[in-house]
Amino acid sequence: MATISTTSGYATDDTVAINRYLESIEVFFSNWPIPAAMEASKLRKTPSLDELEKKNLLEGFEEIFLRLQKEMGMKSRDLIVLHPGTPGLSEMLDRFSPCHTHDDEEVRYIIDGEGEFGFVLPTGEQALLKIGPGDFIRIPKNTEHWFVLTEKRCIKAIRYFSDTAGWVPKYTSTKVKIS
Numbered sequence: 001m002a003t004i005s006t007t008s009g010y011a012t013d014d015t016v017a018i019n020r021y022l023e024s025i026e027v028f029f030s031n032w033p034i035p036a037a038m039e040a041s042k043l044r045k046t047p048s049l050d051e052l053e054k055k056n057l058l059e060g061f062e063e064i065f066l067r068l069q070k071e072m073g074m075k076s077r078d079l080i081v082l083h084p085g086t087p088g089l090s091e092m093l094d095r096f097s098p099c100h101t102h103d104d105e106e107v108r109y110i111i112d113g114e115g116e117f118g119f120v121l122p123t124g125e126q127a128l129l130k131i132g133p134g135d136f137i138r139i140p141k142n143t144e145h146w147f148v149l150t151e152k153r154c155i156k157a158i159r160y161f162s163d164t165a166g167w168v169p170k171y172t173s174t175k176v177k178i179s
């Protein structure tokens with residue numbers, strides 16, 4: 001169940017209220033339940049996966065990829081698997097936790113674990129969106145955001161790309177004030 005909290009002390013798990021905040025920065029958020037066939041998948045719940053296991057797990061979500069190819073022009077996807085034993089985890093998270101933008105949109109579908117995306121709202125408030133399995137998010141290009149793991153320190157997210165070139169983080173001067 002996704003939740004949003006803001007620096008003004010507001011917090012909710014109501015999807016309509018969450019979307020009201022996110023629409024103000026044109027971030028698209030929805031929950032597409034994990035396909036029934038993948039709900040009980042052992043691979044989906046296994047912390048660390050090798051390349052073949054990642055490929056097999058991705059294939060279980062092909063329906064969603066086909067939908068995104070049609071509706072959003074996505075051309076490729078990969079699976080990011082982060083867990084406490086991930087080599088270089090802290091360095092990797094250090095890349096995502098400062099406020100940054102991308103020259104391309106950021107499209108993620110969470111299939112296991114959880115994480116938090118941070119945003120700067122037009123009011124100047126900051127918002128933290130906590131997402132988990134089945135949550136889908138599309139952050140438009142050039143939108144300030146950041147990402148942190150929760151105390152569980154694990155997530156599996158399918159990353160969809162329409163153009164991989166534009167995905168390098170471009171850091172901004174915005175100081176993150178919410179955690």
Ligand SMILES: CSCCC(=O)/C(O)=C/O
Nearest residue numbers: 080096108115146147157
């Ligand atoms: C949940 S995917 C890892 C985070 C990421 O890709 C990113 O760009 C965060 O801003």
Ligand SMILES: [Fe+2]
Nearest residue numbers: 106145146147
């Ligand atoms: Fe990002």
Ligand code: NI
Nearest residue numbers: 096100102169
């Ligand atoms: Ni990023």
